[in-house]
Amino acid sequence: MTKKNRKPTTKFSQPVLKNKIKVLAYCDSPTCATGFGTVSRNILLGLYSTGRYDIDVLGINYWGDPHNLPFRIWPTGINSERDPYGRKKVFKMIQQMDFDIIFFLQDTFILDFLPELQQSLVDRGKPFKSIVYYPVDGVPKEQWLHNVNACDFPVAYSEFGKAESMCVLPIMKEPLVVPHGANTKDFFVADKKDVMSFRSQYFGNQADKFIFTNLNRNQQRKDIPRTIAAFKEFKKQVPESLLYLHMAKQDQGWDLVNVCNAFELDITKDVIFPENFGPNQGYPRNIVNMIYNSSDCVISTTLGEGWGLCLHGDSSVMTVSGQKRIKNIVVGDNVVIAGDSFPVNGVESSNHTQEFKIKLYNNQELVGSGNHKVPTCDDVYKNLSEISTNDWLLVDKAVLKDDAGYTYDLKSFADTHDDNFVWNKMGFSPSVECSIRAIMEATKETKKIIETAIKNYDTNIESSSNRVNNVISYLESIWYKKTQSVKMNRYVEFDSDFARLLGYYVAEGSNESGNGIEFSFHTKETAYHEDVSTLIEKYFGVKTIIKIKDNRCAVRVRSSILAKFFGDLCGIGSHNKHIPLLCMQHRDKAKEFIKGAWRGDGHFGDVEFSYSTASIVLKEEMMWLLSGFNIFSKCNKNKVGNWAIYVNGKDYNLLAAVLDHTNSHDNYRERSYIKKHDNFFMVKVKSTSCEEINSTYYDISVDSKRHFVVNGIVVHNSWIEAMATKTPVIMPANTALVENITEDRGWLCKSGSDPSLFTVVPNDNEVIRPLVDVNDMVCQMLEVYNNPDEATRRAENAYNWIHAKMDWGSGVVPKWITVFDDAYNHLSDNSNNTVDEGVSGNKVIDSEAF
The missing domain is CATH 2.170.16 (Endonuclease - Pi-scei; Chain A, domain 1)
Structure with a gap:
């Protein structure tokens, strides 16, 4: 897995500052080519280029692939809930991470955890400011706006988004507005000779016709049949015209071939589609740029746009x-x-x-x-x-940081707690002399009956149930003592020794069906099981039970609190084990975790170390963690189907130092297939x-x-790139398009202008969407066709506007730098009132999952 970037390219070089502003971003990974990914990449690289910001990313659609961006990126999609956004996972991760500003970029209805998260972050005591950047492509629901209003600085894509937000939720903080930018390096006015050559080759026999192009995904919200309907009417007046639909013929919207046939349009000469194209295979940017340049007009009949960016066929x-x-x-x-x-x-x-x-x-x-x-x-x-x-x-x-103090609060894992301890009201615990299971076996009764009987026995209440009274009689016959639930320490310090205990658990621990935890060792591994027993008593204040059978030594603690706690930290089941987040951040904790894990599932050879696991996630994380100590490892599947990690050669001695292993050797050959650098292999x-x-x-x-x-291939649904190529555009007069496609920069056709021009699209959160007026679209198409000089004038204006105000580097990123600088200034102004000395060094957190 990869969390640390390589050195930045000269394009994003930056001055070196010691104390940088720490930003944590939750968004589509800047490595992926989704619309959100494009936005996050431009914003975060812009912040990085100032030299004032240190950035970590919780990356949606990121799976640990190599990248050359100057950020640490953590994958969110690997989680037990199978949530592609990893919301439960990041809710816990964020509370354990160190940052000055937290930045969210996502749809409002996805960010349903923000209000609770914001309050949790306030409660932890460390000052911070939050920024959320969100799209509005229709009338939002009130709850969605409550989600983003929890943040300190809501930022809308457009004035439309701001206005709709304030209308639906009048009490909302007034959103800032920062538009998206244009990628003028990839989308530009191409040489006329190159354009004519491309047009002739790409459109073949249709190249001499007047070409309308729609570049959108074939999905219901884009309403492609309306584009086809408008073109059918336009073609009646201008027969020598062509509609080019740059999209899949069949996708989540319609079978567009059948739609064209229904409109009696020929898909070889009236409406054409790209070759070898699907939702899974787009075209390179340079080809898309030439398609824009070769089109006479770019049109859309979309039902609404938050902004309109790129979709990646390989997402x-x-x-x-x-x-x-x-x-x-x-x-x-x-x-x-x-x-x-x-x-x-x-x-x-x-x-x-x-x-x-x-x-x-x-x-x-x-x-x-x-x-x-x-x-x-x-x-x-x-x-x-x-x-x-x-x-x-x-x-x-990996880049491992210096250790910082953290403390776990176990109150969320227990029925009852006070200022110092946690405990459960019912159930087996280490101090009870006779377990519920033993009573069930003796009386042949259910657990529920047993628990009811114990409760009545403790309170001297006779039951109306004969079954319960029979159990009470049994308890009296064995002189059953009243339940004294064990109280264990509420606060657990997460230091390097505790990390070693987690390493033992990941390797040899089991959940005992939620009733407790157990560590299994060979009887010869006395030092290891004694270490576990000592650590359990040190951190939780309870003693372990040692069970020896044949050559197996089991270290047990019968506590559902610890079963939940360790399961939350490390996963349940050998195939689901993973490394706790804090063990992957701090050097001393990482070292001790590796030591504990290797003692359980590792092999200590004279010239090679190896580690075995059934969990693919643990395999990936362990290889990444080793890289933080400059250790290069290899992997494969062994004979029993588990993943095996191997460390040998020069790296043997490096791992021996991590494991405090006394053996070392210098009998190795130079490996010609690996070169080590500061930040990467x-x-x-x-x-x-x-x-x-x-x-x-x-x-x-x-x-x-x-x-x-994921890189390189994109499918566009954007009007802004068309403007960057001086191609005239016709867009619906709805949502954010109105403020960008003005009468001086393009044409707007009526949309939602009549009560009959509204719809609700299936699986679209029941948002009311405006429909394009087909008759008016035809009128605008004729305007462009009949007035080439005016079309050229507006396209020139649009091009100048893009370069003056909408270019990512010169126009949009500076606005974002101002937003983040202002947020940090507010943080600095309020810091004396929100944090007391020493809080940042010892954070109290409930739990984590990674």
């Missing part, structure tokens, strides 16, 4: 049966969105006929189509089809392969559909 999607890439989605799959499931209505299969597999010398693999890109050692992205055994790929290393490609695949089922994933570099 990951969570289904009810697990994570899938879009290219693997089939009709009938149920996609999980915001906790609910929605059926997929349509898919266009890929036309790929080859699958490329890249294996590194540490046996990690990348699998994908030939046109997907990976970063190489010279910071150049290459297609998988171009990778050879002469290439070196970059694998980022360079690993040589061991092998490449290519094989024929079934185009309907195309798996580009590595390790359970998680590891793949």
Whole structure:
């Protein structure tokens, strides 16, 4: 896995400052090419370039792939709830992380945890400020706005979004407005000769016609049939015209071939589609730029836009049966969105006929189509089809921080608590002389009857139930003492020794069906089970039970509190174990965790260390954690199907130091396939392969559909790039489009201008959407066609506006720097009133899951 970036390129070089403002961002990962990912990448790189900000990212749609961005990125999608947004996971993670400003970029209805999170962060006592950047593409619901209003600084994409927010929730903090930017480096006015050549080649026999282009995804909210209907009417007056739909013929919206046939339009000369294109396979940016340049007018009949950016055909999607890439989605799959499931209505299969597999010398693999890109050692992205055994790929290393004091509060795991202790009202605990299970076996009664009897026995109340009274009689016959539930320490200090205990648990611990925890060792491993017993008593104030049978020594604590606590920290079941977050952040904790884990599931050889686990997540995290100590490891699956991690060569001595292992050696060969740098490993490609695949089922994933570099290929649904290429645009007069497509920069057609021009789209949160007036769209299309000089004038104005105000680097990013600087200034102004001395060094947290 990769959490630490490589050194930034010169484009984003920055001065070195000692005390930087710490930003934690929860958003689509800046490594992915979704619309949110594009926005986060531009904003965060802009902040980084100032030299004043240190940035961590909780990345949606990030799976630990190598990247060259100057941020630590933590994957959120790996979680037991199968939530692609990882909301429960990040709720806990955020409360344990150190930051001055927390930044959210997401839909309002996804951010349902913000009010509770904001209050939890306030309660923990460390000063911070929160910023949320959110889209509004229709009339929002009041609860959605309550979600974002919890933050200190709500920021809307547009004036439309601000106005709708204040209208629906008048008590809302007045949102700031910062628009998205244009990528003028990828989308620009191309040379006329190149445009004419491309147009002739791309559109073939149709190149001389007047070409309208719609670049959107074929989904219901984009309302593509209305575009087709308008074009049908326009074509009656201008026969030599063409509609180019840059989208999949069949996707989540309609079978557009059938729609065209219904309108009696020929898909070879009236309406055409891109070749070899689907929701799973888009076109490179340079080709899309030429499509914009080659079009006479870009149009849309969308029902609303929060802004309008890029969709990536290779984005990951969570289904009810697990994570899938879009290219693997089939009709009938149920996609999980915001906790609910929605059926997929349509898919266009890929036309790929080859699958490329890249294996590194540490046996990690990348699998994908030939046109997907990976970063190489010279910071150049290459297609998988171009990778050879002469290439070196970059694998980022972990960066471990100096330790800081943390304290766990166990109150949420117990029935009852006071200022110092936690305990449960009922159930077995270490001080009870006769367990409920033993009483159940003796009386042949249910647990519920036993617990009722114990309660009545304790309070001297006779029951109307003969079964309960019979159990009471049994309790009296054995002189059963009244329940004295064990009180264990409420606050547990998370130091390096506690991290070692967690290492033991990840390797040898079990949950005991929620009734307690157990550590299993060989009887010869006396030092280890004595260490566990000592640590349990030190941190929780309870004694362990030692059970020895044959060559197995079991260390047990019968406590449902600890079962829940350790399960929350480390996972339940061997296939679900993972490393607690704090053990992956701090050097001393990481060292002791590795030591405890290796004592359980590791092998200490004379020239090689190895570690075995059934959990793929634990395998990934352990390899990443080792990299934080500059240790390069290899992996493969062993004979019993578990993952095995190996450390040898020069790295043997490095791991021996971490494990406090006395053995070392200098009998090793230099490895020609690995080069170490400060921030990353360079690993040589061991092998490449290519094989024929079934185009309907195309798996580009590595390790359970998680590891793949998402880069390069995009599908656009944006008007702003058209403006950057001086192409005239016609857009609906709805949502945020109105304030951007003015009469001096393009054309607006009527939308929602009549009571009959509204609809509610299925699976769209019951938002009322405005429909485009087809007749007025036809009028605007004729205006563009009949007035080329005016079309050129407006396109020129739009182009100048884009470069003057909407360019990411010169126009939009400075606004974001101002927003963050202002937030930090507010933080500094209020810091004396919100935090007392020493709080930042010892945070009280409830639990974590990673």
